[in-house]
């Protein structure tokens with residue numbers, strides 16, 4: 001119950017829908033148990049007493065009750081659904097909001113498929129119980145309780161006999177539930193696995209196709225699909241047994257009832273009408289009990305879903321605005337690292353060790369080093385995606401944590417090796433970081449990013465809708481849209497993380513020209529493997545294994561006989577003449 005209590009803030013504001021719906025359910029149950037009473041009256045007082053002139057009245061009464069019951073059922077169901085859907089509307093928004101603010105640390109280990117299924121299947125599981133589960137539980141208690149009450153009123157001995165069948169029914173339900181519950185859980189797990197497989201396959205379609213692994217992928221999917229099919233068939237076979245068994249027990253109960261009840265009628269201890277009413281009432285007990293397994297199952301599934309949702313909601317947002325953090329419209333862009341060390345949670349080794357540098361406003365810093373040497377980690381600390389374990393990061397002379405996250409991130413433009421484009425228009429992609437900018441500024445940014453000409457060649461120009469992940473554009477074109485996006489927010493700090501490594505030399509030339517334009521007046525960090533991308537930087541920092549091993553200008557570093565010179569030799573051995581011309 002703790003799970004439901006902790007999620008109360010989402011459904012309690014809508015409690016009025018729930019309570020009205022339950023009130024109407026009381027009416028529905030009341031109307032339902034009136035039927036057998038009408039039956040008893042009809043048999044005993046109209047048929048046996050030959051009062052046939054009462055038939056129209058009873059029929060009208062019966063019709064009226066049916067109509068009233070119909071109206072009550074409608075509102076009960078509608079309000080129940082309203083209660084569920086309104087509650088999970090808030091819940092879904094809260095989860096999505098949480099996902100936006102969870103730190104990168106969380107996403108390092110999260111699986112997309114799993115998160116997707118929490119936001120969809122688990123929310124739905126929880127809603128289902130709110131909408132129908134609670135009500136069914138209450139309905140069960142009321143219908144069984146009222147039916148038994150009427151039975152005892154009519155004939156205690158016959159009611160006791162009916163009660164005698166209950167343990168068999170309950171044991172069957174219990175045994176069934178023990179089997180079917182894990183079977184359902186396995187179906188859910190298998191479905192989640194299959195979804196993850198499909199999602200991964202679509203995301204990695206490039207790799208699949210380029211390595212001709214289509215058949216291999218079809219085989220792997222078939223495994224998951226077969227697993228789902230087998231689990232489903234197994235569960236269906238349990239389900240298929242349940243209803244006949246329950247019906248058999250019910251019918252045995254009815255036969256015994258008929259035998260003993262008939263004997264009571266013959267002896268004049270009960271009327272034939274009472275026996276008729278008992279036949280209806282006994283199914284009002286067996287019916288809900290048959291559904292008990294389903295309700296218990298639904299309850300435990302919904303509890304499990306609620307727990308999975310709480311896991312996301314309870315996740316710590318460890319990077320947030322400190323008390324009194326200042327909001328700054330525009331930073332100067334002076335970045336300083338003082339003895340900064342950083343280790344990722346999942347790693348034993350430090351990713352950065354005692355990093356110190358000073359990047360004055362408007363200067364360009366080049367970061368170079370082998371893969372895994374810590375280049376990206378430095379820029380991720382500047383954006384405050386992670387907090388360093390030791391040392392101090394200052395922006396414009398103040399600790400990074402003195403500013404609001406928005407102030408910092410609004411002032412940093414990032415262009416990655418593979419920038420993400422949304423499946424919306426080019427215009428919206430460019431203005432994503434600053435949606436309020438005018439069309440003129442969007443066009444200006446695109447021109448400066450050398451993207452305007454190719455955008456105008458597209459069928460709908462700036463209104464062209466991109467496919468998922470920017471499909472339909474070349475790597476270089478996507479990159480230039482990402483540069484335009486960075487220009488649009490007019491950042492004081494610019495991070496270019498391996499931004500030209502995925503394009504050919506000609507496109508690199510165009511992108512470099514775009515960068516020159518963007519970098520003017522901004523503190524820029526260029527991460528690159530190619531020396532040509534950062535040789536003009538004001539300071540080049542050479543990293544190795546998380547440490548700064550060399551620093552200086554291109555010409556100075558070439559004389560050091562160290563790492564940088566070594567990289568240079570490898571990259572430029574055959575192109576020295578070309579460089580001299582440049």
Ligand SMILES: Nc1ncnc2c1ncn2[C@@H]1O[C@H](COP(=O)(O)OP(=O)(O)OP(=O)(O)O)[C@@H](O)[C@H]1O
Pocket residue numbers: 108344345346347351369370371372373374375376377378
């Ligand atoms: N999110 C993360 N979680 C755990 N470890 C990480 C994470 N990101 C980076 N690392 C580790 O930190 C170290 C530095 O990685 P980083 O990405 O900063 O290197 P890099 O120089 O930018 O590499 P590359 O040139 O390949 O992009 C590596 O050992 C890497 O495995």
